Amino acid sequence: MTYQNNCTLPNELLEQIAEQGLDVIPKMIRILINAAMQLERQAYLGAVPYERTMERRDQANGFKPKTVATRMGQVTFDVPQVRHGNFYPQWVCNPYLAITLPEAKNHILWQS
Incomplete structure (x- = not known):
C-alpha cells in the first residue's frame, strides 16, 4: 500500500517541527491563533x-x-482591539464571561 500525504499544513511549518x-x-x-483572531476582528468590522x-x-x-497557560507552557497572544465596540475574540476566553466551578455544576444540574 502506498502512503498518501493528506496533510494540508504548509511545508514551512512541517520543516520547522522536523528541525x-x-x-x-x-x-x-x-x-495560528493570532492570525485567526485578526480574521475574526476583520469579519466583525x-x-x-x-x-x-x-x-x-x-x-x-x-x-x-494576553498570556495563557497551556500544557506546552505559557503562550502570549496579541488580542486585537476595536475602538468603540464590545469585540472580544472567541479564541481567547473572555474574562468577563468566566463562571466559577460551583456555578457550572449548578448549571449542569439544572439542565439535566
Whole structure:
C-alpha cells in the first residue's frame, strides 16, 4: 500500500517541527491563533484593513497582549482591539464571561 500525504499544513511549518522538535509548537500556536483572531476582528468590522465601506462597524485599535497557560507552557497572544465596540475574540476566553466551578455544576444540574 502506498502512503498518501493528506496533510494540508504548509511545508514551512512541517520543516520547522522536523528541525526544532516539539519545542516550536507553542510558537506555531501563537502564530495560528493570532492570525485567526485578526480574521475574526476583520469579519466583525465588516472591512479589511484600510478599507473604507458603508458596512464598516468600527475601527481597529491595535492589540493587547494576553498570556495563557497551556500544557506546552505559557503562550502570549496579541488580542486585537476595536475602538468603540464590545469585540472580544472567541479564541481567547473572555474574562468577563468566566463562571466559577460551583456555578457550572449548578448549571449542569439544572439542565439535566
